[in-house]
Amino acid sequence: MKHFYLPFEKKEGFSYSRESIEQLSEYEKYQLSYHPERPRHLDYLTVFDNVQECLKNDEHGSCIIQTHRATLREGDMEFPVMLIGQQSAPTSNFKELHQLMKNPDLIRKWNQGMPTPAAFEKAIGAIALAEEENRTIITVIDTAGADPTEESEGGGIAWKIGRCMQALGESSVPTISVIINRGCSGGAIALTGCDAVLAMEYSTYLVISPEACSSILFRTRDKANLAAEISQITAREALKNGIVDDLILENEGPAHHFPEPAKQSFKEVLLQWIDKLNRTPKNEIFRKRLERWSRIGQWDTLNEDEILSFEKQVSLFIPKPKNVLFVARHRNCIDGAGKKKLDPVLYTKLFNDNFVCETCGHRYVRLSAHDYISFILDKDSFREHPETRYIVDKDILNFPDYADKIIEARVKTGAASSFMTGDATIDGKPVVFCATNFNFLGGSFCMSTAEKVFRACRIAIERQTPLIIQATGGGARMHEGCSSMVGLPKVHVAISSVEKAGLPVITIITDPTLGGVAIGMASRGIKLFEHNAGNIGFSGKRVIEQYTGKPTTKDFQTTWWLQQKGFVENTARPWNMREEILGIIKSHESKLDSKPELQEA
Numbered sequence: 208m209k210h211f212y213l214p215f216e217k218k219e220g221f222s223y224s225r226e227s228i229e230q231l232s233e234y235e236k237y238q239l240s241y242h243p244e245r246p247r248h249l250d251y252l253t254v255f256d257n258v259q260e261c262l263k264n265d266e267h268g269s270c271i272i273q274t275h276r277a278t279l280r281e282g283d284m285e286f287p288v289m290l291i292g293q294q295s296a297p298t299s300n301f302k303e304l305h306q307l308m309k310n311p312d313l314i315r316k317w318n319q320g321m322p323t324p325a326a327f328e329k330a331i332g333a334i335a336l337a338e339e340e341n342r343t344i345i346t347v348i349d350t351a352g353a354d355p356t357e358e359s360e361g362g363g364i365a366w367k368i369g370r371c372m373q374a375l376g377e378s379s380v381p382t383i384s385v386i387i388n389r390g391c392s393g394g395a396i397a398l399t400g401c402d403a404v405l406a407m408e409y410s411t412y413l414v415i416s417p418e419a420c421s422s423i424l425f426r427t428r429d430k431a432n433l434a435a436e437i438s439q440i441t442a443r444e445a446l447k448n449g450i451v452d453d454l455i456l457e458n459e460g461p462a463h464h465f466p467e468p469a470k471q472s473f474k475e476v477l478l479q480w481i482d483k484l485n486r487t488p489k490n491e492i493f494r495k496r497l498e499r500w501s502r503i504g505q506w507d508t509l510n511e512d513e514i515l516s517f518e519k520q521v522s523l524f525i526p527k528p529k530n531v532l533f534v535a536r537h538r539n540c541i542d543g544a545g546k547k548k549l550d551p552v553l554y555t556k557l558f559n560d561n562f563v564c565e566t567c568g569h570r571y572v573r574l575s576a577h578d579y580i581s582f583i584l585d586k587d588s589f590r591e592h593p594e595t596r597y598i599v600d601k602d603i604l605n606f607p608d609y610a611d612k613i614i615e616a617r618v619k620t621g622a623a624s625s626f627m628t629g630d631a632t633i634d635g636k637p638v639v640f641c642a643t644n645f646n647f648l649g650g651s652f653c654m655s656t657a658e659k660v661f662r663a664c665r666i667a668i669e670r671q672t673p674l675i676i677q678a679t680g681g682g683a684r685m686h687e688g689c690s691s692m693v694g695l696p697k698v699h700v701a702i703s704s705v706e707k708a709g710l711p712v713i714t715i716i717t718d719p720t721l722g723g724v725a726i727g728m729a730s731r732g733i734k735l736f737e738h739n740a741g742n743i744g745f746s747g748k749r750v751i752e753q754y755t756g757k758p759t760t761k762d763f764q765t766t767w768w769l770q771q772k773g774f775v776e777n778t779a780r781p782w783n784m785r786e787e788i789l790g791i792i793k794s795h796e797s798k799l800d801s802k803p804e805l806q807e808a
Contacts, residue, residue, distance in 0.1 A: 211243050211301045223460035228409065233417075234432035236441055240411040241351070241389040244463040246470065247299045248273055248292030248347045251387065254474040255290070256280050262332050268323025268354060270294065270316060274333040276342065279481060281474070286481050289337035291330050291398060292347035295320030295388070299463070321354040322394050324362035327371050330398060334374040341380060343481055346401060348386040350394035351416070355746035355754045360764060361772050365745040369699070369730025371397040376700040377707075379492065381484035385455070385477065386410045386442065387462075392692070393726055393745060400696025402496055403480050404450070406442035407469065408457040412450065413440040414683050414692040414723075423685065424607065438688045439604055448603065449503065450693045453480065497704060500697040501661065504654040504690065507601045509623055514596070519621035523575045523646070525562060527554055542566050561739040561780050568762075570718060570741065574781060575620070576627055576642035579677045579715070582781045583788060584631040584640060591629040592666060595659040599624050602686070603654075609686040616647045625680070626656040628663040630670070634789050639667040641676040645719075650680030652723040653687050657694025660728060664701035668708045673792050677715040678729040681747070682722025695727040702731045711795040713788055716740065717781075721747050733791055738780045741765045 215235050221227050231239070252258050255277035262274045275290040296317060298304050307313050330346075337344045353364055375382050375398070382401035390399065390412045399412075406412060420434035421427060445451040455469075455476045462469035487495055528534060533551035540548040548566055557564075562571040580589050602609045617623060625647035631640045641663050643650045660676070667674040684691040705712055712732030719742030720729045726745060742748065744764045752758055762768045769775045779787045 209302050213238050213242060223464050228461065232432050233435035233440070236409070237389075237411050237413075237417055237435050239409055239461060241295075241349075242461070242463045243296065243304060244299050244301050245388050246462050246466045247296065247349060248290075248294045248387070250299055250466065251292070251347065251470060251473060252277070252290070254279075254470050254477075255288070258290075261336065262329050264325070264329070266323075266325035266328075267316075267358075268318045268321070269325040269329055271318060271320060271322040271350075272326040272330050274329055276340070279474070279478065281478050284478060284482060286485060287340070287342045288481070289333055289340070289342040289344050290347065291333045291344065293320075293322065293349045293394070293398070295349045295351070299466075318354060320349075320351055322350065322397075323354045323359050324364045324367045327353075327364070327367035327397060330371050331367070331374050334371075334378060338379050343380055343485060344375070344378060344382040344401070345477070345481075346375075346382070346384045346398035348384060348390040348395050348399055349388040350391060351389060352392035353394040353397070353745060355751050357751055357755070357759050357763060360744045360746065360751070363772065363774055365725040366730050366774060368393050368397040368726040368745065372400045372696050372699040372726070373703060373731065375400045376496065376696060377493070377703045379489065381481070381487065381492065383477065383480055383484065385473070386412055386451070387473075389413075391416060393722065396692050396695050396723075397726070399693070400699060402484055402492075402499060403452045405453045405455055405476060405480065406445060406451045407455045407462060407473070408442055409461050410442045411440045412442065412445045412689050413438060414689045415685055420685055437604060437606055438685075440689065445689060448688075448690050449505075450690055493704075493707075496700055500700045503697050504658050504694055505601050505603050506598050506655045506658055508597045509599050510597065514623050517617045517621060518623070520577045521575050521621045521646075522578050522581070523572050524578050525557075525572055527558070537564060537569050537571060540564060540567050540569065561737065563739045563741070568741065568765075573645045573679070573718060575646065576622065576644045576677070579642050579717075579781060579784075580631070580640070583675075583677075583715075583785045584633060584638075585635065589629050589631040589640060591627055592663065594662045594666065595628045596623070598655050598658055600653055600655045600687075603690060604686070604688050606686040606688075612648060612686070620644045620647045622647060624655050624659075625650050625653070626659050628659050628666075630666075630672075633785060633792070636789070636792060637670065637672045638792075639663050639670065639672050639674050641674070643677055643679045643724075645679045645717075648684065648686075650724065651682060651684035651691070652680055652694065652727060653684040653691045654694055657697045660698045661701040664705045667705050667710060671708075671710065673711045673713060673795070674702070674705050674732075675713045675715070675788060676728050676732070677717060678720050678724055679717040680721070680724035681719055682724065692723060695723055698727045699731065702728065706732075709799070711792060713791055715784060716743060718742055719747075721745065733777070734775070735777045735779060735784060735787055735791075736766045736769070736775050737784075738778050739766060743769060
């Protein structure tokens with residue numbers, strides 16, 4: 208078989224013209240974006256000169272990200288660059304690919320095109336090398352998402368993705384990202400947090416695949432086209448929503464059918480942007496980057512009377528019962544022998560285990576934002592920031608039932624949104640404190656959260672106080688499409704500005720902390736993990752088990768499991784976190800006292 212044809216390519220009258228493609232369904236446009244014959248990263252190397260591979264290794268999945276030194280040249284213009292490209296398959300030649308994929312070893316090597324921790328580690332190394340050699344960084348995006356396996360979780364994939372975003376956010380050289388085909392989920396956002404994001408005309412940029420979105424929204428994967436339409440995943444819609452800076456037009460037709468014109472267009476637009484970004488003085492790069500990310504995202508606002516109509520303090524903490532020693536066991540508790548347990552539980556035992564059942568691992572309660580405020584901060588010291596208090600979620604996609612779900616969540620939690628920030632004290636020491644309500648749409652990361660973190664970081668710098676973030680949530684919010692996901696680099700740049708100001712950032716990681724929340728704010732600062740927490744990582748347990756077809760190991764993604772993997776140093780129960788945080792702050796202060804030059808800086 209020499210070529211691959213999607214079903215719509217075989218239809219009578221389909222001509223590869225812009226008009227024909229515009230008539231396709233949204234899901235067909237999605238299919239077009241990852242057509243196996245669309246040029247891949249290695250194909251685009253032909254537009255560069257002096258191409259030299261670097262950092263090559265044989266670790267599993269490392270080949271999914273390719274790194275090359277190169278020169279982009281046109282006439283008198285010449286720019287040294289570092290290319291960090293996602294290579295989702297060994298070749299775009301379908302006949303060759305068809306033969307290669309008959310080899311089981313090659314199938315394993317290319318890992319369905321999904322980057323592993325080793326691939327992200329290579330990207331991190333390439334970013335450092337680019338800074339050392341003063342090369343503009345160009346990331347090339349083509350991925351269905353990061354590797355959803357227990358092996359990758361054990362390799363710290365969440366923290367590696369977060370480190371990629373941090374490294375790009377702090378880079379001392381200009382950064383450009385180009386989405387050439389499909390840019391999906393954490394695999395894409397790891398490398399798109401750049402000074403400019405470009406997209407090929409027929410590429411897609413999405414927080415979750417249409418099939419997975421359909422499964423969650425409609426309980427079936429059969430409505431993927433509707434999910435694709437709702438989520439606004441095409442490059443043109445990304446440009447309209449302000450999450451892509453420029454389109455690279457495929458004027459002759461889609462790149463898989465007209466590869467050479469597409470490559471030339473790629474080069475022309477890239478030259479324009481690299482020339483523009485390289486005019487920024489080196490000492491202005493980070494400031495300009497902060498300005499760019501401050502404009503990313505959309506949100507609504509409420510007034511004080513609207514907030515007061517539903518605002519209340521909600522505590523989910525289970526208090527010690529009066530006059531008895533036991534509490535009722537949760538429903539459906541099954542022990543290791545498959546026997547249902549019905550006996551009550553000793554409260555002190557449950558309290559010491561941070562409300563996790565020792566028999567089956569069930570969590571009895573996930574605390575509210577107000578619970579963490581109560582346990583950690585001085586009594587009545589928390590004062591919500593007026594700069595963030597009135598910011599609320601915006602339904603930019605008219606996503607089904609989203610507006611109603613927001614209203615329901617406000618009534619349920621007594622909060623305007625899932626995230627709140629404010630000034631407070633701990634043992635009299637001033638801090639900026641940020642807290643998340645898991646009960647508000649699962650604490651999912653969204654545009655309003657990104658903006659609130661950004662403003663809280665600015666306030667921390669103005670006040671010269673530590674920044675403390677209590678993180679929880681199941682990932683980026685599907686209801687806002689890719690616009691929710693692109694807030695993650697915004698958070699990284701903001702947190703980096705706090706650290707650059709010499710202030711401590713302390714992140715409290717609670718159950719659950721997954722996906723966008725994990726690779727975003729939870730991957731930063733000095734991490735304090737909640738004792739006996741679970742569901743901490745990038746891909747959730749259910750996703751991994753569905754993908755691999757086998758159960759995860761005992762204690763998977765718990766604080767204890769992560770500690771064995773070397774990712775946890777500090778742990779505490781919620782009611783003991785105050786002392787731990789105070790110790791971290793005092794340690795930072797003593798370091799400043801011993802190094803007066805840091806204070807002067």
